[in-house]
Each structure stands twice: as C-alpha cells, then as structure tokens.
Amino acid sequence: MRRTISGRPLAMAAVAAVALGGLSLPAWADPNDPGNAPSQQQVDAARAAADAKAHTVRGVQTRLDAANARLESAEMRASMAAEAANGAIYHLQLAQAAAAKADAAEAKAKRVLRTHKAAYTDLVARTYEQQPQLQAINAMTTQARPRAMFSSASTTYQLTRAMDDIETGYRDAAAKAGAAADTADKARAHAASLAAQATAARQQAQASADNAAAEADRVAQQKKKLVGELAHLQHISVELASQRQAALEEQRRRAAAAAARARAEAEARAAARAAAQKAAADKAAAAAAAQQGGSAPAPAPAPAPAPPVSSGGVEAVISYAKAQLGEWYLWGAAGPDRWDCSGLTMMAFRQAGIYLPHFSGAQYDAGTPIPVSSARRGDLLFWSSNGAPSGIHHVAIYLGGGQVIEAPHAGAQVRIRSMDYWYPDFAVRL
Incomplete structure (x- = not known):
C-alpha cells in the first residue's frame, strides 16, 4: 500500500527543505499528487522562516565579531x-x-x-x-x-x-x-x-x-x-559551535596576517628596486664622468648590517625566553615570574651579554633594521600602531619557521605563536 503524507508533517518537511537552501519534496512524496503539494502559504512561511533564521545567525555572528573587536581594541x-x-x-x-x-x-x-x-x-x-x-x-x-x-x-x-x-x-x-x-x-x-x-x-x-x-x-x-545562541539556531552542540567560531576567527586572523605579510613583502620589493635603481644611477653617473675626463664622487657605501648575535648567544636568548613559557603577563615586569613584552626580551638578551632598555621603542633603536621577510632566528620583531617606528608598542623574539615567543598582553601567558596570527611591522638584528 502506498504511503501518503499530508498536513503539518508535510509542511514541516517543506520548511526544512527551504531552510536548507531550496524548496523540494521528500523522495517518497509525489509532487503530481495535489494532496502532497505544499500551498503557497506554506512555501512563503518556509522561506520567511529560513530568512529569519539566517538573519538571526548573521546577527549573532555580527555581535560576536563586535565583541572580538572590542576585546582586541582594549x-x-x-x-x-x-x-x-x-x-x-x-x-x-x-x-x-x-x-x-x-x-x-x-x-x-x-x-x-x-x-x-x-x-x-x-x-x-x-x-x-x-x-x-x-x-x-x-x-x-x-x-x-x-x-x-x-x-x-x-x-x-x-x-x-x-x-x-x-x-x-x-x-x-x-x-x-x-x-x-x-x-x-x-x-x-x-x-x-x-x-x-x-x-x-x-x-x-x-x-x-x-x-x-x-x-x-x-x-x-x-x-x-x-x-549558545548559535548552537541553538544551528541545531548543533555548544562544543561544535565553539569549535566553528574559533575556526572562523582563526581564519580571519590568518587572512589579516596574510594581507599584512603581502604588504610588507611588497614594500620590501619596492625598497630593493629603489636601491637597485640608485646603484645603477650612481654607476651610470660614474661612467659618464669618466668619459668626460672627470671623476665622479664615489657613491657612499651602504652601511654594513650589524653582525648577528653568535649562534650560542641566540640559543641562550631563546632558551631563557622558553623557560618563562606559561608565566603571566604583568605590565612593567621583567621577571622572575611575571613579564611584559619588552621586559622579557630585555632579560632574554642579557643572557647573550646584550643590555637592552626596558622599552620596545628603544630596543628597536638598538638594532639594525632589516626586512621582516629577512628575519632570522634570534631577531627582534616589532608591531606598530601607526606603521612607523614611533608607534611601536609590542616586541617579540623570532624563533624561525614563522614562530615567535612573546609576553603578549594582560590576562595572557608567555607563549609561542605563529607569526601568521599577527604579522609584525618591523624587524631588527642585534
């Protein structure tokens, strides 16, 4: 005997189908049977319910984004x-x-x-x-x-x-x-x-x-x-909703960091092209002066980069910083078990005989600026609020492989994280 469905169960099925992205009937319902076809009122109700649900999810997501933005701003x-x-x-x-x-x-x-x-x-x-x-x-x-x-x-x-x-x-x-x-x-x-x-x-x-x-x-x-609201609206567990939200936030952070990396690399390429063009112009000027029997002043040699900290010194720096993993951030602290960003870097580099001030801006001035893309293990990385050295407000030690070690901010612990989480603005070599 053929089974037919009508009334409320069918309307619910139609609503569910619309909510999933389109109006369709269950495989076991005959669309040619007038008794099984949803009414226009049911279709409109299903679409309204789907729109309301999507709007509510978007609204919750917007509020989550706003909450994250407030926290990041603070x-x-x-x-x-x-x-x-x-x-x-x-x-x-x-x-x-x-x-x-x-x-x-x-x-x-x-x-x-x-x-x-x-x-x-x-x-x-x-x-x-x-x-x-x-x-x-x-x-x-x-x-x-x-x-x-x-x-x-x-x-x-x-x-x-x-x-x-x-x-x-x-x-x-x-x-x-x-x-x-x-x-x-x-x-x-x-x-x-x-x-x-x-x-x-x-x-x-x-x-x-x-x-x-x-x-x-x-x-x-x-x-x-x-x-919790997302979990209820999407009919999933709170744990799964939390995982999805965390993944979404991580995806956005990585996208922002990738954009920052692309900008930094573009700036580095532009600087390299400018340096190459200047060198070519200097060479051409010298050649023209030689042909005219004169002598052009020799171009000033580029300043030699500061020699890197010895490998043993780098490892002493990093070993000391890693020994503080899990210890809490505290503004103005430089140990023994509480740290702020420049306090950690100051004490870590002291292990290599390098005495830095307890201030990220002065630590930037203490080294030789290099492109972030050229950073090596043991270099210092800096973040700026205005894209200039005057806005530097955070410093970390580069571990290589896209990883940094830092004392991040209030309420957090000394940690190792990916540079893709928050791409730096500047790097220096001590």
Whole structure:
C-alpha cells in the first residue's frame, strides 16, 4: 500500500527543505499528487522562516565579531599604554642621568671657581701689602742705578700680569660655574617634568590594563552566551559551535596576517628596486664622468648590517625566553615570574651579554633594521600602531619557521605563536 503524507508533517518537511537552501519534496512524496503539494502559504512561511533564521545567525555572528573587536581594541590600548609608560620611564631615566651629570659638572665648576677665587684673593692681598706700583714709582725717583730701577719695574709688570691672569681665570671659572648651574637647573627641572609624566603614564597603563582585563571578562561572558545562541539556531552542540567560531576567527586572523605579510613583502620589493635603481644611477653617473675626463664622487657605501648575535648567544636568548613559557603577563615586569613584552626580551638578551632598555621603542633603536621577510632566528620583531617606528608598542623574539615567543598582553601567558596570527611591522638584528 502506498504511503501518503499530508498536513503539518508535510509542511514541516517543506520548511526544512527551504531552510536548507531550496524548496523540494521528500523522495517518497509525489509532487503530481495535489494532496502532497505544499500551498503557497506554506512555501512563503518556509522561506520567511529560513530568512529569519539566517538573519538571526548573521546577527549573532555580527555581535560576536563586535565583541572580538572590542576585546582586541582594549588589548591594543593596554599594550600601547604599557609601552608608553615604559617609554616614559626610560626617558625619565635618561633625564635623571643627564641631571646627575649636570650636577657633577656644576660641582666641578664650583670647585674650580673656589680655587681661582682663593688664588685671586691671595694675590690681591699680597699686592696690596707690597704695593708694587708705588714701589716702582719710588724706584724711578730714588734709585741711583738704572739696573735696579728696571728690576723693580719688571717685578711690577710680572705681578700685574699674574694678577690679570688670575683675574681672567676667575672670571672664566665664574662664567663656567654659572653656565653649569643653569644647565643643572634645567636638567633637574626637565627630570622633574618627566617624573610627573611617568607617574601619569603609569596610572594610565594600570587603568588600561584593568580595563582590558574587565573587558576580557565581559567579552568572555557575552561570547559564551552568543555561542549558545548559535548552537541553538544551528541545531548543533555548544562544543561544535565553539569549535566553528574559533575556526572562523582563526581564519580571519590568518587572512589579516596574510594581507599584512603581502604588504610588507611588497614594500620590501619596492625598497630593493629603489636601491637597485640608485646603484645603477650612481654607476651610470660614474661612467659618464669618466668619459668626460672627470671623476665622479664615489657613491657612499651602504652601511654594513650589524653582525648577528653568535649562534650560542641566540640559543641562550631563546632558551631563557622558553623557560618563562606559561608565566603571566604583568605590565612593567621583567621577571622572575611575571613579564611584559619588552621586559622579557630585555632579560632574554642579557643572557647573550646584550643590555637592552626596558622599552620596545628603544630596543628597536638598538638594532639594525632589516626586512621582516629577512628575519632570522634570534631577531627582534616589532608591531606598530601607526606603521612607523614611533608607534611601536609590542616586541617579540623570532624563533624561525614563522614562530615567535612573546609576553603578549594582560590576562595572557608567555607563549609561542605563529607569526601568521599577527604579522609584525618591523624587524631588527642585534
């Protein structure tokens, strides 16, 4: 006996079919049988339900994307504030060193001034006692023999010259002491100003770190709820929905990193072409000058790149960094079990005898810039907020093979990750 289906079960089947992308009937339903054909109302309802479902899934996905963007923005702000504070502290330390140097110069100038002052005072006292000019006049009027008169005049001249020299030395020393005092006053004032800025930067870094941590908690709770909604809408388990969402986010991160890599490689190729063109132009200019019987100035040789850290030094650096895997990020920390990005790199390179400042911007300045595509194991990689060295806010150590080791951000641990996750802007070799 042939089985027929009509009414609600058939309508549900039609809705399911439309929701899956098109209207079709089960294989066991005869579309030529008027009793089995869905009504227009059923078709419209099925399409409306499918559209509503897709719109709802898209809406949930949009909210997930927005939550991720908020978290990334908070982490970026915290990273930038942390390295800005490290930079403020670094510049404060430089200013304090300059102030100490100025203080030492002022103290030395004052000691020299005291020496000149004592010599000048002593000479004035002795000159007053001896009254050489009066003696010289007396000699000219009373001395019987010219030799004695000239002897007294010579003595007067020598004392006068000595007095002039000491007076000149005293004035020079006084001027230098005054200038040193002014320099020291300005250096101390500058250091005091930077101290205030460093205090404000510390407070901002702490506030940004706290905000990023709070945002991470809020986003985690929101994503948990949204992934649950996705699972319900897609009729899958929460675990599977979580896996799909993680895969989607990873795919987007890789796409963004691939685009950044492509831009960096294009810039490197453009720089190489520009260098080749300049070399060709220099060669042509030299050849033209030689044909005219003149001589063109030799082009300035390209600066030699800094020699890389020895292989043993590189491995010491990386071994030290790997020993910190799993330890938590803490802004301003440089061990023994808490780290920020530049604190980890600073202490790691110290194992190779390289002393870096605790500031990613200054660590960039300490090395020789190279194309990111030319980075080797042990090089430093940098990320910038504005595409320029002035915007550097994060640093990591390149392990080779597209892997980096880093202290990433608040709420995270020292880790190894793929460079494709977040492609760097700059690289330097120490």
